[in-house]
Amino acid sequence: MTEIRFPEDLDGFNDPWIVFSTQRPQYSRTGSTADIKINDAPPGPPFPGGRRSAPAGSVSLYFPTGHTINDALGYDSQEEGIAGAVINKFLSSGGGSQEITREDIGDIATGSGIRALSALPGGAVFSRNRGRVANPREFMLFKAPSIREFSFSFTFIPQSEKEAESLPDIIRFFRRAAYPEETPTEYIFPNTFNISYRGAGGGRIIKIPEVACTSINVTYNPNSISFFRDNGMPVQTTLELSFTELKPISRQLIDQGF
Secondary structure, three states: OOOEEEOOOOOOOOOOEEEEEEEOOOOOOOOOHHHOOOOOOOEOOOOOOOOOOOEOOOEEEEOOOOOOOOOOEEEEEEEOHHHHHHHHHHHHOOOOOOOOOHHHHHHHHHHHHHHHHHHOOOHHHHHHHHOOOOOOOEEEEEEEEOOOEEEEEEEEOOOOHHHHHHHHHHHHHHHHHHOOEEOOOOEEOOOEEEEEEEOOOHHHOOOOOOEEEEEEEEEEOOOOOOEOOOOOOEOOEEEEEEEEEOOOOOHHHHOOOO
16 A cells, blocks of 8 residues: 555645554554654655655545643552651661651551551541541652553545545555454454654654554544535545554653654
8 A cells, every 4th residue: 555645735845744654563662763664665755846755555644633642640649657657767867867766666556556446347436536537648659651542533525536535545544454463363463553743843743652543433424414426435534543552651752752
């Protein structure tokens, strides 16, 4: 399959655009196009003026509205408690300048006893009569960066026969790469995607690492029941795509534009 563009007059100079290409899963942390081979296919045909467009076997689409990048970091709530506070005192002093005292041990015993009584059936009565509850000394502990999801929504309203004929190939490109091959006993991993931005301003947009396609939704004629008379193609087609990165990123990749 050669490179497919939509719209047909996508020129790669005036507006940003997106290139979707596929590869065998590599769990690459960078998703660098320099490391990606698509069946050793040569670059696609140049745009007017000689600029290379995208690898053969790829889909180039207009930049959609409302493109959002959501970062999420995982934290867990932990309870330090009295014992943790005493251990923290010991560690923060270098393990020597502030020794654990009898008073510290007494605080641990008292705090543990209060929490144990409060946890018993009817323990709330104990806390109510005292007018106090144990201080759990909560804090947030970093866990890991979260694996992110990326969504794209494209609306295709073909303005020519060529654009109308390209839509089945665009949809097939994503569906074929997203599904696994099947053997009598196994599924072979589906291809993963490299998503890159080209054209005006493309280099300033947050880059996306290697991703897997997790959802494809196609809607034909969402606002109309008419079809083209010439070839039976829908007047309007909506393509919604969801991707999930294979690995979470780190600060080093943020410095590289991801």
